[in-house]
Amino acid sequence: MEKILYFVFAAGVSLFFNVSCGGNVNNEITVISREESSGTRGAFDELIKISDGKINMLFREAIIVSSTDEAAFKTEVDKRAIAYTSIGSVTGKIKTLAVDGVEANEENVKRGAYKIFRPFVAGVPGSGSSPLARDFISYLVSRQGQKIVVTAGYIAPNDEASVYSASGLAGKLTLSGSTSVEKIMERLKEEYVKFNPDVKVEINYTGSTAGIKDCLSGKSNIVMSSRAFKADEKEKLEGYAFALDAIAVIVNKNNPIDEISSEMVTKIFKGEIRSWSDVK
Amino acid sequence: MASRKNVFSIILKVFVYLAMGVTVLSLAGILSYILVNGVKTFKWSLIFGKFSSQNPSMSFAIVTTCVTIFLTLLMAAPLSVFCAVYLTEYAKRGSKIVRYVRLATETLAGIPSIVFGLFGAIFFGTVLGFGYSILTGCFTVAIMLLPVIIRQTEEAIKAVPDLYREGSYGLGASKLRTVFKIVVPSAAPGIVSAIILSMGRIIGETAALIFTLGSVAQLPGSLLDSSRTLAVHMYIATRDGGAAGREVAFLTGTVLVFIIFLMNVAASYIGGKVGKDFEN
């Protein structure tokens, strides 16, 4: 009995020293992505060609997080991390990389230089949607709505929007869809309710795909999608893009690089490049 | 031989103290991390202020937590107490029913909360059509609590000396009267402490609630509305809260720890009385 204990103790000590003295000189990239069927991931994978529409080739050891903010959290505490996140989630604690020499900002998205962006779409069923739902959407794309979009850090697609005036409608409106839209939608909802105090707006953040399902089955009135509708979805839903969101490629603050090529991003997220020393 | 014996004993003793140290230190580490950061970010407006996207206050979550606790206990507590009364006072010892009920409660006790969440979302949410709502969440958590309250109430009732029952019967009281005038009141402190502990369970629950109660940031207007409890609020804050989310998470965590601590103290104070009452 004693001998066993001595042995276990010795083994433990030696293992500890082996591991801790092995040191950590590696420069391995921590690839951080989102779960399958997240709208942000869908858009990102398509834009940087991780997915060909059929097969997804994301690096199998990539860390999977369940929201854009968690991606930002993880990047903040991991010196070797690379991730992508909605431009609205970028904080001062992480660094945004320029892709192919172009910064991720409003101007560059609008003039088409920064390619990695996706629309936020509000959709209603093509037939049988309520006047209240349509009124809400008309607020989203109005001048006031677009102003909120810009102050929230996103890009307004609609420069010459008309002015919204209160409709005087009443009732309950249910929205469901992308988690990425949360920050902007909460503000829009607050402002909308100021116009129409009799309307109660309830928002569930379940993800774009589930939101589309909810909307088509009548569980919710409006779907908020963080990607453009696919062909089969377009047949059943009327979509209105109310904001554009650049997807920023982010790294830790201490990472020396400031810019990256889009091929490099693709290679990193496919797992073909594994070390920061190979990133030029 | 004697010295070897001592060395061995000393090693074991060291391990015992080491283990105690690890337990204490890990708790101290977690608590101090949460509390220090929570105090640092302390703002009254984040606790009692009105919720908006600019001020993600937890006031509405506190209300929802209270409503959820009240409703859940309203369902679970009487059921569990009656069940425990049946098992201890009515059923024949070792009868089949007792065996099956015990097997069922043990199974319930072992089921992970995420499976409860799945079940709740499918059964209460979809099949019964309550959707994401307080009602769905409360039903789901009520089932989770059954085994917790049943088991401890049983213990408390078993601790009531037979002398009490015999005295009551001797005075001519019926069984029902004996149970509710003598046995249950004598076991009350134990039952109350069980209920307080299960309140702690409700407060800390996340996995079973996000898919049943949902995660809408609003003061619930009716029982069919979706909202968040404090723990869900903290989870959403880490997930989608942006930079402000972390402050909210720390502060909500601090409030949670504080509440749980108070409840534990209350439960052990009240529960501690049971034993003392019967000792003399």
Next chain:
Amino acid sequence: MKEKIAEYFFLICSLISIGAVALICFFIFRGAYPAVQTVGLWPFLTGGLWKPTDIPPLFGIFNMIVGSVYVTAGACLIGVPVGVFTAVYMAKYCPQKIYAGMSQLVSLLAGIPSIIYGFFGMMLIVPFIADNFSGNGNSVLAASIVLGVMVLPTIIKVSEVSLKAVPKTYYEGALALGATKEQSIFFVLIPAAKSGILTGIVLGIGRAIGETMAVVMVAGNANILPETIFKSVRTLTANIVLEMGYASGTHFDAIVATGAVLFVFILLLNLVLGVINKGSKTAGT
């Protein structure tokens, strides 16, 4: 008459927990069935690829089953020795003065919401592992440490109760025969309390395998078979919570099926628990 009605009423209340278990079984397995039918039970359980959005989609949860087992085993390696030794401390070493404080502390450890453990792990333990060991910190090790701490209260409480339930004469007899305190505890007391301690461990395993929110924040959730403890891992619970909100169609059924597999694991654990308790009863008589 009143008595009879009351008795039946109580009986019905008791049957509700049986009904609840039946309902849960029914809806979880029924929800899982379409997925198993489409994918096939064997490919579902042994497939290494989980690609729900590919065309055609792939649903294989083998890596996650292994992941859950790894993480639970890791939690046991950390939690069981620490837990059992702490229970020994609480039962035999702890001075009367600080006993109340210690037991309050263990209750607090049990009561802290899992989300707080996860947050702590994500902000401190993960970066610590990344800085001092290999890999990026989101790993089997991180999950094991967090879970190891989370199972402590379960193991401590149950073990302590069973250590205290051993008749005093055992311990005093051993001391009287000239054994040291430690020898009496470890060679007499612990073997006597064996079944209680085992129950505590099995309950701890149950808690570890079913834990969700804490694991999902520290494990990294990559769907791979981890070769070392520094590699990322996805557990069954993480798979459910990550994708359930987003899933539809066969994907949703496959998530429910993941839950069903988890449920079967728990039923097996309960079976083990039953065997342990039965063993202890026969040993006792």
